[in-house]
Amino acid sequence: MAHHRPDASFDALPALSDALRIPPSERSFGRQYAQMYDFRLAVLRKRAKEAAMERHASATHVDRLLDIPPRQVCVVTGTFFSALRRKPDVLQDIARDLSLPPPPPRTSYVDAEHDELFFEDQSGRVRLVGEAIRPGSELASKCVTGVVASIVGIETPDGDLEVRHVYFPGLPPPDTAPTTVTGGRIVLASGLRAGEADPKNDLARELLVEWLTGELDASSRDETRRISSLVLAGDSIQRAAWEHVVDPQHQEPNPFAYMDPLLAQLCESLHAVVVMPGAQDPCSAALPQQPLLRTLLPRSSVHDTLHLCTNPTWFSLHGRRILATSGQNVHDLLKYLPDEAQTTDAALCMAASTLEWSHIAPTAPDTLWCYPFKATDALVIRAAPDLYIIGNQDAYATKLVHNVRLILVPSFARTHEVVVLDTETLEPHVMSFHT
Incomplete structure (x- = not known):
């Protein structure tokens, strides 16, 4: 037919x-995964940065997280890392006593009281804070491990980065x-x-x-x-x-x-x-x-x-x-x-x-x-x-x-x-x- x-x-x-x-x-499978993260950031950085700077032209763009200036709104580009307490740990699984049954698989990695969100590039890592990414918010749900983005924010007295806005790379041009x-x-x-x-x-x-x-x-x-x-x-x-x-x-x-x-x-x-x-x-x-x-x-x-x-x-x-x-x-x-x-x-x-x-x-x-x-x-x-x-x-x-x-x-x-x-x-x- x-x-x-x-x-x-x-x-x-x-x-x-x-x-x-x-x-x-x-x-x-003998290679390290760092090359993947480096490539991901390198190939998506430009579009994320352009999306942020288009809306915040007066903000200073900082090329490295370690160079964030104090008390100044800036734009930084990097990769999110979610430090989740319930996230699976391969090393812990290997070290587990084999005589014990494996723990049941988790349906959620979230523990709002203990979880933290970080932003990183090749130079270092900074903790993210702020009302814009409060647990349960729509924006917070998009800031998951491995996502490349540009953040508009300001450094806090504690050395954290207070997030004002987040911009993602978006799709390539049609x-x-x-x-x-x-x-x-x-x-x-x-x-x-x-x-x-x-x-x-x-x-x-x-x-x-x-x-x-x-x-x-x-x-x-x-x-x-x-x-x-x-x-x-x-x-x-x-x-x-x-x-x-x-x-x-x-x-x-x-x-x-x-x-x-x-x-x-x-x-x-x-x-x-x-x-x-x-x-x-x-x-x-x-x-x-x-x-x-x-x-x-x-x-x-x-x-x-x-x-x-x-x-x-x-x-x-x-x-x-x-x-x-x-x-x-x-x-x-x-x-x-x-x-x-x-x-x-x-x-x-x-x-x-x-x-x-x-x-x-x-x-x-x-x-x-x-x-x-x-x-x-x-x-x-x-x-x-x-x-x-x-x-x-x-x-x-x-x-x-x-x-x-x-x-x-x-x-x-x-x-x-x-x-x-x-x-x-x-x-x-x-x-x-x-x-």
């Missing part, structure tokens, strides 16, 4: 996506090169979790496949004919299921034996099937996660419509530039908020903030695992996307941020929902497969 559908015009955007692919021969946008629809899904022992999820997945291939019912075929492609934004396989495949003591069915023919069926029907790894999938946990191995998916891998991508990743469909993640970046950012504040609206705001910060996952490597890049940081946002996808969220949500369509894609295993996007208008709607 693929020839009856609009052409997806898939483009891997190698100029953006290649930096996220790490050849096996080059993978080394691409002025002409592009041709073609009509069609993209289905965005995440969290299929094949191998999960849940009959309702199994049935919902089967309904999804039948709908995508036009086999569900005649009334849905007009809509499905407009669908050119499918994006699976992580967690396609349930972790417990694939971990047991290599354990002879367990007799659970192989989840790849289910997922591979499912993907092959979709690849025969659609012009593009984009598969990203996620936290549950069989690949390394560190960002950027590398593509799933084709040897795990032998039947679907023979189709040139299957595109195994990294997480995060860049690609283009119908002429629309797309940035996608499987959700770990936003999940970790939410832990910088109290438990009661971790709502879908907060997740949407955090995702929007990553665009404002021009960085996909600023908390990596501090509280989110990532690869120690040499003299670069591949998670810096180097171009303005048309569409920004965040997978494996608790619920669907969307907003326009500086002409970027931002979409929280719900976990299918939790919600039995996918998102359908019109590529011409960038208008999304939800399709439900509740059983």
